Amino acid sequence: MNRITHRFQELRQAGRKALIPYITAGDPRPESTVPMLHALVKAGADLIELGVPFSDPMADGPVIQKACERALTHGMSLRGVLELVREFRQTDVETPLVLMGYLNPIESMGYAAFVAGARDAGVDGVLTVDLPPEEAAELAEPLEAAGIAPIFLLAPTSSAERIQRTARLARGYLYYVSLKGVTGSAALDVAEVANKLAEIRTLTDLPLGVGFGIKDPATAAAVAQVADAVVVGSTLVGKMGELADDPERMRREVGELVGAMRKAMDRPDQAEG
């Protein structure tokens, strides 16, 4: 069974929600990524989204744009990301890893070569931001055949028809973008999110993750009340950018932030702001 599906089953049985940190591979330096992945797992990550840096990250705000620039400056590439995943898998065979990025690096490598490379490296899911379901069959089918979950986005504006269409192609979980905007935007409205998730749940049984705009333990805890997974990206990536010159402190402080979110999600009544 795919590690993502397995992980969500375990969590459901334990009555817990998934915490999914996002970091950009190769940011701030290629050699810092694998130690950071292990630190995230130690701090309580259930699943990790690993960003594949792209020169033109159209759906990302300034924090992740800068992370992409830092990673690309140091030569990170899709092939390099697959190498990092392979390295991570030498000591962690349980934590699901999802690659998140844009289509062009995958087109450039070729779908078949990418799918084979991702499978061999130990990738569990692929979220391609600029690949809506209408254009996705050509990539989603070989991914699924290789046991890799194609992950898709849903938005506040997604109609019931689109939600159903997306859910038919999607595996693993659905990623609900909680607000109109780019990554790292202003805070989300939990009540609005809850309403939309309720609508989505009438149309699919896939676990629902929520991301964009989750900046602190209190928001993570509130979202965990209504979603199956909480995705945290820009807040962590921003901290990594600030502490880029001090890798140990970076791992410690990012780990502490993830740990605080974990704690708040598991014991929402004691969440701190």
Place this chain on the structure above:
Amino acid sequence: MTAKALRNKVDYSQFPDRAGHFGRYGGRFVAETLMEALHELDDAWRAYRSDPEFLAELDLDLARYVGRPTPLYHAERWSRQLGGAQIYLKREDLNHTGAHKINNTVGQALLAKRMGKTRLIAETGAGQHGVASATVAARLGMECVVYMGSEDIHRQALNVYRMRLLGATVQPVTSGSRTLKDALNEAMRDWVTNVDRTFYMIGTVAGPHPYPVMVREFQAVIGREAREQMLADHGCLPDALVACVGGGSNAIGLFHPFLNDSEVAIYGVEAAGSGIATGRHAATLCAGRPGVLHGNRTYLLNDANGQITETHSVSAGLDYPGVGPEHAWLKDIGRVHYVAVTDDEALRGFHDLTRIEGIIPALESSHALAYVTQLAPTLRPDQRIVVNLSGRGDKDIYTVAKLEGIQL
């Protein structure tokens, strides 16, 4: 089927398909957060593209505000000097604001008004589309924000000031390479954030469906007029068409009404910058390969890892690493020949037209003119070339003077 057999069977008016595909190119490659906005735009576009009232209002604006039809001018002296085909200039430089860009912004603004949008946003490279957007926004009393790379703001101070005079906010973009592609990314980010009341006016035949077909139809007035003018004046079609290609909107505007006329040879001219071999160029179709950027699949300039590379051209309006998806398709099936000329060749074209015909062309259009100087001598004096003079060169005076070491 061979490319030739395919191209003889194609009815070009039937493309793109319902989802915006030209063969394998085009489509909609955007985040889910933009899909609903694109559907809303597509619905409005399909409702109004054949609505008699909308089209009548558009025609009236084109006639009385833009100044259409533009003349088809016989450059007799230049034709004689080149010693080959007769050269006709489609004078888009005589449009209000000085380029073909206004054909599209007038059309999109009418659509925005009917959709109840109150805020216009646009991206711009050289500033021509930005000025054309700020112009229609002023006329309709709409808020206007133009995204422009900080590098380009520096290079095109005159157009920046024009936009500000027109009441637009020029928003500097400091991410990535700080040029047109980054301005487009930033405009998309604005759109996704402010989608409820904002209309995004893309300035070329690229972007997610329906932009490539919508912008093409607004620009096709160029080719429709040129076709009628040739038939009225000479009773026959031209032997060849020539236009410069950056994103490709002036080119597709001229070409499209002639695509089904297989006897008309068509040439798109890209910017070879310092020369394709130097790597400092913007010749996407001549030197790139297919990929996905800015919402569509098309030819791109990108490195072995799929990262978009920086481009170079003396003309800011051609300085773009992608190209409209319809051009990508027309290249593959061989209907249009894509060639490239260098900065130096374009500058010679700029000076030739200025000195010989008394018309100062934009540096973008000068690329098309430079190719005409190669093509015309290979044809007979009874043959005719129509070249799109897509814009006037006033905006480029400083660039040309600087290259010649002259301080104004």
